[in-house]
Amino acid sequence: MPYLTAASLAEQLTVTRRLTSEPFGVNLFVPGEPARQDDVARYAASLADTARHAGIELGDPVFEDDDWTAKLTLLLHEPVPVVSFTFGCPDAETVTRLQGVGSEVWVTVGSPQEATEATTAGADVLVAQGSEAGGHRGGSDDDASIGLLSLLQLLAARTHLPLVATGGIATGAAVAAVLAAGARAAALGTAFLCCPEAGTAPVHREAPHRSAPTAVTRAFTGRAARGIRNQFLDQHTAHAPAAYPEVHHLTAPLRQAGRARGEADLVNLWAGQSYPLVRDLPAADLVRRIDAETQAALQAALSAVNRSDSPAADQ
């Protein structure tokens, strides 16, 4: 029932360790609180027409914690180099225990307040997620969100923790930009959407050829997430409650049917705001290209600044 069970995670760790000796990380969803059942029932009722039209029965909107305790136990017994958190901040005890077995703790934040919370909890690294990001928002589930470049400046002024920038980074020029803004690294998600290695459904893989803008919605999962606008998103965003993972389970059969049948209008087409720039290259080639673009972008910018500062340019 969880998004990923602790048993599946254990298998994935075994496979990953067989494939590489490089450092890697595991990302955990910090559990929230059960939603009001009234809110969920009202939303389920509003989806009835869509479900009937698709010939699909809605899922059971249960609350669960994504195997939180079992996953933490696993990670304390089989430590990984990085444990990152999203959907909130783990408590200081959890952070300390993971650090005690040698893991670095990374916490996803979207505002200066969340950065302070993560710093107080003892995080080693802050993952600064800008409003451009595709998929779920990492921090608190409210409507405000800050553009990546503004967020990086605000966090750099407030903390000495290393920052990993994420949200809308599709090119080496943007990696160069976040490094110049003070980030230690960039994390890319949507950029890998169409790599042959990605587990992206065909209907989602075609999405970058659409021209629709993205929007933030709770319609698919009950948590704010950015996806490419489609019929489901446009029809149901306005009345979707904050109720994760209840709404996730409620809409799962619809989304699964949409993926199986190639009906993009039923599927959560998660994508960041730079999604039209996605490239369908093998992952390693994409990383190499982005690395080359990053260096070229920094060198070009530095040359331009030096040129405009030279006396000759003023004449």
Added chain:
Amino acid sequence: MPYLTAASLAEQLTVTRRLTSEPFGVNLFVPGEPARQDDVARYAASLADTARHAGIELGDPVFEDDDWTAKLTLLLHEPVPVVSFTFGCPDAETVTRLQGVGSEVWVTVGSPQEATEATTAGADVLVAQGSEAGGHRGGSDDDASIGLLSLLQLLAARTHLPLVATGGIATGAAVAAVLAAGARAAALGTAFLCCPEAGTAPVHREAPHRSAPTAVTRAFTGRAARGIRNQFLDQHTAHAPAAYPEVHHLTAPLRQAGRARGEADLVNLWAGQSYPLVRDLPAADLVRRIDAETQAALQAALSAVNRSDSPAADQ
């Protein structure tokens, strides 16, 4: 009645030419269409309590075009190096006439679609305004908006026109970032809010010491604009219509009273998302600091990338 009359603009041009021989620009508001009077009347009614409580009579919600024709005539007779446009795209004839008297035409855009429109109209330069920006949004008045770093990548992939980046740029690190992302220049607004030279009201000058987040609202002017959240914004955003400049004139006496009395909760506290980083330095000092920060940020980023690519770093 306009925000700035053509006669006042003419005076400002004379003064500016006396002060400097450096290139400068004039920014024009592209006029819209009158709003539905019903919408404006309904909004006026919803402001009645706030106005009564403040002891202020609301303004007359007239439509006008900010002296559009007279200003264009002035600028064709007394050309300036740059004429920039916001609130929409001028038609191709207007662009051609201004270029004919030697002016560069810059158009503010917030999306790839608006960039295409401006390019088709013949713009020389695109001002790429990210969602982080304070004050009015430059392009169309809809609710979608794109983070600056994502917007720069999307525009760079689509046009060879020079890009000027704006929105949430408060530090040289961010100037470095937008240059690395492919912008030719950066335009800063909120960063100058507290300079002694700025015509900022005292109540607005204190705003950076507040800790409230910003939000986008039509409550003050009838056009989407970002400001620091206060009581007026929180109470009236939900029901404010798209009706510029009618709502601007409607709320003008309230905002004027707020500024005069030091009541921040009545005032449009325009500010970009990086506003907590505003520095109260003289403008020239601020520019020099930002320039030094820009160079340092690019050099540091390039060194970091070169270091991480060297074989020694992998050992």
